[in-house]
Amino acid sequence: MKILKRLLKIVFALIGVLVIITIIILRVDSHRISYLSINKNELTFNDSYLITNVNVIPMNQDTILVDKMVYINKGIIEKIADTIQALGVEILDAKNKYLTPGLIDMHVHVWDRYELGLYLSNGVTAVRNLWGMPMHLRIKEDVNDDEIISPIFMTTGPKLTGREFIGDDNLNLTNPNEAKIKVISYKNRGYNFIKTYYGLDKDIFEAVVEQAAISKIDIVAHPSQKVPFLYHLKPQIKSIEHAEEIVQQSLQFDLDTIKLQPIIDSISLSKHTSYCPTITAFNNIYQMMINDSILDSESLEYMNPLIKKFDSKKQFERWFNTKQNDPEAIDRIKEQHDFHITIVKKLHEAGVNIICGTDAGIGVTLPGFSIHQELVFYKEAGLSNYEVLKTATINASKTHTIMNQLGTIEVGKIANLLIVDNNPLIELSTLKNPSFVIVKGRKLNRSTLNSFEEKAKSRKNLIASALRYLENLIFEK
Template sequence: MAILILVMVVAVAGIILIDRSQTAYLDVDSNPEFAPNAYLIRHVNVVPMTSDTVLMDQMVLIREGVIAGIADTITEAKAEVIDANGGYLSPGLIDMHVHVWDKYELGLYLANGITTVRNLWGHPMHLRMKEAINQEAVIGPLFYTSGPKLTGPEYIGDDNRQLFTPEEAGSKVVEYKERGYDFIKTYNGLTRELFDAIIAKANALDVDIVAHPSANVPYRYHFRPEIVTIEHTEDIVQQPLEYQLDTAKLSEVVDWYAAHPTTAHCPTLVVYHNIYRLLTEADILNAEELNYMNPLIRAVDSKAQYDRWIGTKANDSTLVGRIKNQHDFHLYSIKKLHERGVPIVAGTDAGISITPAGYSLHQELNFYTQAGMSNYEALQTATINPSRTHDFLTNQGSIEVGKVANLILTENNPLEDLDVLKNPELILVRGRRIKRETLDTFKQKARNRNNLLVSALRYAENLVIEK
């Protein structure tokens, strides 16, 4: 038995070491391109996102990972010059609702111009990932994560932390803050008693809450100062509207949001629309974009979602139409929320179902323009709007002196065509420059990666530690 255990330990260690070697391309020390430097970007048109404008033919100075100057002329002899040749400099994008499964996805986010992510299903591996990024040992988007999802006693599943008493609920808030998680995620199934305990403790500890609405309390209950964002437009339909596409009831929900301007809405439209794709695209599980999904998620969750919806479709001839109608109602809901000035922050639920890291944010922004936003307004949801939610995001989201140098350089103006953000000429993350060729390599490395077993080991680690 001892020999068997030893063999298993050695095997697990070997699998982890192989995975580390395969993702070494993200190690800062092994790639001179990621070395910190001072940069002077010349002949660049700045999209500051502080207003709907472009500052033409500017110079931007980057020093120690921060924007140090923006002017017509800057003299800086000790900075490496980057000639933008009339390109456009925008703030790095922020995806406010993702599920990260491996380091490869860090490269995918960067390759898509996403320089900050908010991970909403915390595992122990995410604390290690966050530490490596913060210590600048690994190149990746700025990384913030919730703890495990908090739910009530009847919500059984290995993806949730069930709570049974208010004392336990409060203690989990304390524990997750002490362990280094950045905020709390509440989930469906929380009772009022449990939710009250979480909110009280979060308030006492100055910890933010992100809420997947719980059907066990009224939807209006979620408008609390401690809750900075409410997730998922689909839950507006499923909870206060009781699955009815009722415009009058929607107006009431919009009024609730408008009366609580410190609470932002995170739509995640793309992940719901992907249900429609599962139902209507016969070969969807072999789509090119799914080659960039984590292989464990692709084998388990993507397949399970496909089987679930195709099975339901077989017994319900109205399903496809109802899903499409609800998606269209989501667009209408975003239009009405936006018209009332409700803060909207872009989030995708990337990492589950058939929603790959990085690519999905561009789809999400496209849905916002379909809902009536201008390109500038849609871009706000992934830049300046997130910076107004958590304190840890205030130094991002716009191009201003003193802000973190998370930047995207594109050949053309994103305010005219958001799609130019899909393939940046280069990005800067904390002032570290990454060129287009390297970003393309990040995509290639992540495509059809072979890390199913190590992903399963890390998921098993989560089950052991969190249960």
């Protein structure tokens, strides 16, 4: 008995030590990202001012409002006119630059708060996180309470899958009642959306959709192979993710435009459903196959250290081994990528609401930076620059009711804006390097944005990230 008591004391002592170490690691990591904390008394974050001499690209119409003034009052666009009298406020002279809505990335996976700065530095002023964990609820709360400078942050709950085990990151539901309970729980806990995922059985899928309608919470669908693809066009499902799922599920890898057209037509008839192609993420498979040193590239230093060490490496090894065993796989992947561009072209021609998403944060898809490649792919699909920019602004804002105050430059909208040197309707690449990023009215100049990139590039938070992921496994599984 004495030995048992001693063992218990040792165990409890070790647990106590681990708890203390965990708290220290997480607090140190929190301190390192204090540069994102908002000091509401600092002029840098003043949210009321007048922008002058700016060319406005409103995005609710294909036009440019030349040489305007824009008055931002407490984070809201209050007036747009040739001349505005606003006494006692700061003047921001845009010197004939261009004012656009901030970009919206509709498919990201956030692993730490450093990434929030990376999104901002690339002009992304709102993100839809599609891999919900407890840490994302804390981020959302801090963003909503104006505790940190960040893109507007929305998140799904954990990914819902069916009875089949797919991975430790998925929530394997076993029956319809359990599915309904999870939907109710996620809504009550503050998750913005439900994410259905690969492997979701039809009976459970129907329960999720039914309860989501009752709970008034939108669904984002990564198509499940256990129900017909067109089953995902139900009214409660507001967007379908990944162009490759059309290829892999509906077409069974048959890259046939004739067979594709009926699928496109069905999607276009579903006026409530947007499509998020995530072309960049799939193309990055091809990039891994043709670049054996991609993991050592400087750009990969912007990835979360935990993801880079495990997920990026795992994905690279998978595709490296694939091409070693089958050299023709490289051409097949490239051909499928090219077909994804065709899918975007067909979706656009059919009038489907295409929304820009990158799948950033996993593999080698960089947070923030990847959105510019995604936009280039839409341009390659035949969209005009205005139509390309719509996918990351007004189209995204129409997907969910809670996003309706974003995506355009209009009186009464949230002041999520970019000031860029050149006209993006002619030169999309100008979006890569905005002079100012304005999020909820708060101005961030290029120097500040560059510092966000440097902080993310030099971070050492592998253990802290692992602890947060462990929290998810313990409390969500």
